Amino acid sequence: MVALTDPAGELTEAEAPRSRLARARRLHLWLALLLIAVALASLTVGATGVQLWDVARSLARGEELSRMERVVLMDIRLPRLVMGLAVGAALAVSGAVMQGLFRNPLADPGIVGVSAGAGLGAILAIVLGALLPPALLGFAGAHLVPLAAFFGGWVSTILLYRVATRRGHTSVATMLLAGIALGALAGAVSGVLVYMADDSQLRDLTFWGLGSLAGASWTKLAAALPIILVTVAGASFLGRSLNALALGEATAAHIGIPVQRMKRLAILCVAGATGAAVAVSGGIGFVGIVVPHLLRLASGPDHRALLINSALLGAALLVVADMISRVIVAPAELPIGIVTAVLGAPVFLWILLRQRGVVDL
Amino acid sequence: MVTATDLTVTLGRNTVLEGVDFHAAPGQLTAICGPNGSGKTTLLRALTGDLPYRGTVELNGQDIATLPAWALASIRGVLPQASALAFPFTALEVVEIGLARGRAGGDTRAALQALARVDLGHYASRPYQSLSGGEQQRVQLARVLAQVAEPVAQDGPRWLFLDEPVSALDIAHQLEVMQIARDFADAGGGVVAVMHDLNLTAMFADRIALLSRGHVLAAGPVAEVMTTDTLSRAYGCRLRVGAAPAPGTPFILPHAATLAAE
Ligand SMILES: Nc1ncnc2c1ncn2[C@@H]1O[C@H](COP(=O)(O)OP(=O)(O)OP(=O)(O)O)[C@@H](O)[C@H]1O
Ligand SMILES: [Mg+2]
Numbered sequence: 343m344v345a346l347t348d349p350a351g352e353l354t355e356a357e358a359p360r361s362r363l364a365r366a367r368r369l370h371l372w373l374a375l376l377l378i379a380v381a382l383a384s385l386t387v388g389a390t391g392v393q394l395w396d397v398a399r400s401l402a403r404g405e406e407l408s409r410m411e412r413v414v415l416m417d418i419r420l421p422r423l424v425m426g427l428a429v430g431a432a433l434a435v436s437g438a439v440m441q442g443l444f445r446n447p448l449a450d451p452g453i454v455g456v457s458a459g460a461g462l463g464a465i466l467a468i469v470l471g472a473l474l475p476p477a478l479l480g481f482a483g484a485h486l487v488p489l490a491a492f493f494g495g496w497v498s499t500i501l502l503y504r505v506a507t508r509r510g511h512t513s514v515a516t517m518l519l520a521g522i523a524l525g526a527l528a529g530a531v532s533g534v535l536v537y538m539a540d541d542s543q544l545r546d547l548t549f550w551g552l553g554s555l556a557g558a559s560w561t562k563l564a565a566a567l568p569i570i571l572v573t574v575a576g577a578s579f580l581g582r583s584l585n586a587l588a589l590g591e592a593t594a595a596h597i598g599i600p601v602q603r604m605k606r607l608a609i610l611c612v613a614g615a616t617g618a619a620v621a622v623s624g625g626i627g628f629v630g631i632v633v634p635h636l637l638r639l640a641s642g643p644d645h646r647a648l649l650i651n652s653a654l655l656g657a658a659l660l661v662v663a664d665m666i667s668r669v670i671v672a673p674a675e676l677p678i679g680i681v682t683a684v685l686g687a688p689v690f691l692w693i694l695l696r697q698r699g700v701v702d703l
Numbered sequence: 704m705v706t707a708t709d710l711t712v713t714l715g716r717n718t719v720l721e722g723v724d725f726h727a728a729p730g731q732l733t734a735i736c737g738p739n740g741s742g743k744t745t746l747l748r749a750l751t752g753d754l755p756y757r758g759t760v761e762l763n764g765q766d767i768a769t770l771p772a773w774a775l776a777s778i779r780g781v782l783p784q785a786s787a788l789a790f791p792f793t794a795l796e797v798v799e800i801g802l803a804r805g806r807a808g809g810d811t812r813a814a815l816q817a818l819a820r821v822d823l824g825h826y827a828s829r830p831y832q833s834l835s836g837g838e839q840q841r842v843q844l845a846r847v848l849a850q851v852a853e854p855v856a857q858d859g860p861r862w863l864f865l866d867e868p869v870s871a872l873d874i875a876h877q878l879e880v881m882q883i884a885r886d887f888a889d890a891g892g893g894v895v896a897v898m899h900d901l902n903l904t905a906m907f908a909d910r911i912a913l914l915s916r917g918h919v920l921a922a923g924p925v926a927e928v929m930t931t932d933t934l935s936r937a938y939g940c941r942l943r944v945g946a947a948p949a950p951g952t953p954f955i956l957p958h959a960a961t962l963a964a965e
Contacts, residue, residue: 362793362828445789585800588789589846592753597801597850598776643790 366647369640373654377427380658380665384423385415387665422558424567426664427657429555429623432570432615434656435577437630438649440499442584443608444506444517447635447693451616452627454517455524456498460613460620462528463494468543469535488565492617498524499609553626553679555664566618573614574653580608581646588643626679628686629656635693659685704728705750705862705895710758712745719745720756720917727910729860729893732884734904736897737914738938743897744784744866746914750895751781751864763859779862780847784870784897786839788831794818794842795827801846817849818842820883822876837871844868844880854892863887865896869903881907905929905953913937929953935962 386393397411407415433451440449440456451457467490474486502524506517536547583604586594595601619626633656637648663681670676707725711718720742727733735743749756752767752775760767762778770778780801788797798814818824821841826834831842844865851861863884869877877900884894885907898904904911904925911928913921915937921928928934931944934955941958 362796442789447790582800585792585796588792589797589800590783590787592748592783593781593786595753595772596751596776596779596781598773600772638790642796643792644796 362642363644363647366637366641366644366651369637369647369651370654373651373658377654377658377661380661381423381427384426384661384665385419387668417560421560421563422555422664423661425558425563425622426555426661428563428567428570429619429626430629430657430660431574431653432619432656433626433629433660434633434652435574435649436612436615436619437656438634438645438652439577439580439584439608440612440630441634442580442587442645443503443605443612445588445590446517447638448631448690449517450628450631451495451499451612452625452630453690454502454521455528456495456502456612456616457620457625457627458525458528459498459501460491460495460617461625462532463490463492463617464488464621465532465535465547466490466494468547469539472543485565488569488618488621491621492569492614494528495617495620496610496613498528499613503605503609553624553682554667554675554677555623555660556675557622562622566622569614569618573611573618576607577611577615578649578653580604580611581644581649584608584645584649624679626660626682628682628690629660631693632682632686632689633659635689704761704763705733705893706759706761707746707750708759710746710749710756710760712742712749712754712756714745714754718917720749723758723914723917723919725750725912725919725922727893727895729855729862730888730891731909732888732894732896732907733910733912734896734898734908735912735914736899736901736904736937737920741914742917743914745917746912747781747864747866747895747897751775751779762862776850778859779864780851782843782847782863782865782868784866786843791830791832793828794823794831794834794838794845797831797842798846798849801850813849813852814845817845820848821845822879837873837876840868840871841876841880844883848883851892854887854890860892862893862895865894867897867899870899877903901929901934901955902947905947905955906950926953929955 386395397407397415400407400411436456437450440451440454441447443449451460464487467487471486471490502517502520505520506513536544539547583594583599583601586597586599587601587604589597591601634648634652637651637655641647641651660678660682663685664678667676667678667681670681705725705727707723710720710723710725712720723742723746725746735746737743745754748754750760750767752760762770762775767775792800795811795814795818798817799810802810802813815824815827818827821844823838823841823845826838826842831839834842847863847865851863854861865884868884869880872880881903884896888894888909896908898908908925910924911922912919913928913933920937921933929944931942934944935942939962940960941962943956943958945954945956946952947954
């Protein structure tokens, strides 16, 4: 407790209450530093013996890089790193926005079927895209799969919101069950499509279920990165609105938030970020639930800081998970989705336990 | 002014309000009374633009249907009958959320002042969800007070719409909160409050709109509406209206659960 009035009855500066948002904002810096450290570490870890400091030393001496060094760094490790950062940020921000929108810390694109919807969109594009008229295909190019994933994610988010939310109140049970149904439906349709796929398409498809950054390339990034950047940047403007929404839709409107418009924007952000992430990396789960949850524990639920911190920590976490996935069974590679699931599923259960009795599940 | 004309609200298949006219003037505390389910909350929600309705609602001379959310938010604050909070915000943060439209920098100060007004300054950094029901209700009131800031601004009076603001409060805080509303009205603002406690209403309100089954049974100054006959008809129970000793305001003494028990 803090003394808020001095003897004269004047309000004094209250240190304790003010500090939570400030602390959350200071966390931006620490997380950014962590991100840089993790990124550098990630560039040095790999199957080949190329070491970042060797490269840095040769560069400092003005020597030319060997062809091998250049290929490993520029065409393998760097795109993979950038993709890890982008996908991690996208998944974590999607989770934070979705939890704010559904007013529930258990909402996550992976758990409630949005990723499955996005995956279905992507699979549709891979398998049926070849049937499109060549002119159209050429026009859409590498963007076809991310766009289809975005569309799939968008449709499933809207469906889910319609089913699970009545007059601004989200039923957790309905949300999770609807997520299961959506996931099952997407899985079934995907199964049919897999039968129709040819061999090269099949190879493209295998990694959806597992989730992996192994397919990283500049081409894929060119398609997904703009969507992720736009939606993550867009989401960062939702802070105040999502805070207000925590008090319920009616109160948010009373406070002056254009609730309907803001909800549409939030759904677009979730769909865009999740869709693009799923399009390039498949179903990497639990990032969206673990990252915002840890941040809420560390520095409070204020979305004005939470969204940006989620982007930073999500990016760092996914790059770390990727390193683990590359190192732990080296020289082979574990799908990163397994690593995030091992890290994330216990946290999910923990939240469930803590919520029991509070939420009508 | 708040002026509602010929309001009809249909929820699901129920016509909850039918042909209701309602007026409230700045400088006054207007109470909405009536039995459970008579449509008090529904009327308040129509007045604040939360519900689809037929008819018109004007606030300070402007049709609320034509005003965007931010414009309405700068004219009036709304305390709902029940509120649920989704994430573990502190009491202070909840009040600050009410200041969503900005006034950067002054946020924390204004929020702390509002908390102090409802006697909760010392709970500023407590998680809202850990507060008692009555404390939560007072935090919500502080949020509304912080949002509205002042009873009168250059472009007209400000309004408080309160749905049962004292339903969860002890007697001292009931008086305190009603006094806050009274002071707001005396300073030139307008207050519309749904009330169950008839004696508190008699003490603090200027006018009453008495609802019954979606209709206005009586509306007018307290002394006119608070008669033994009107009140017992509205609530369907036996009671007697007398005069309280000191201030001489009407005083309602309940008698028996049914009218027939004469
Ligand atoms: N969404 C809804 N759908 C159908 N009927 C509704 C809905 N909301 C309220 N009602 C009905 O409308 C009537 C008026 O409800 P309202 O909440 O306005 O009552 P109230 O006067 O505020 O009662 P209380 O004193 O219990 O708060 C009630 O009979 C209620 O059952
Ligand atoms: Mg009510």
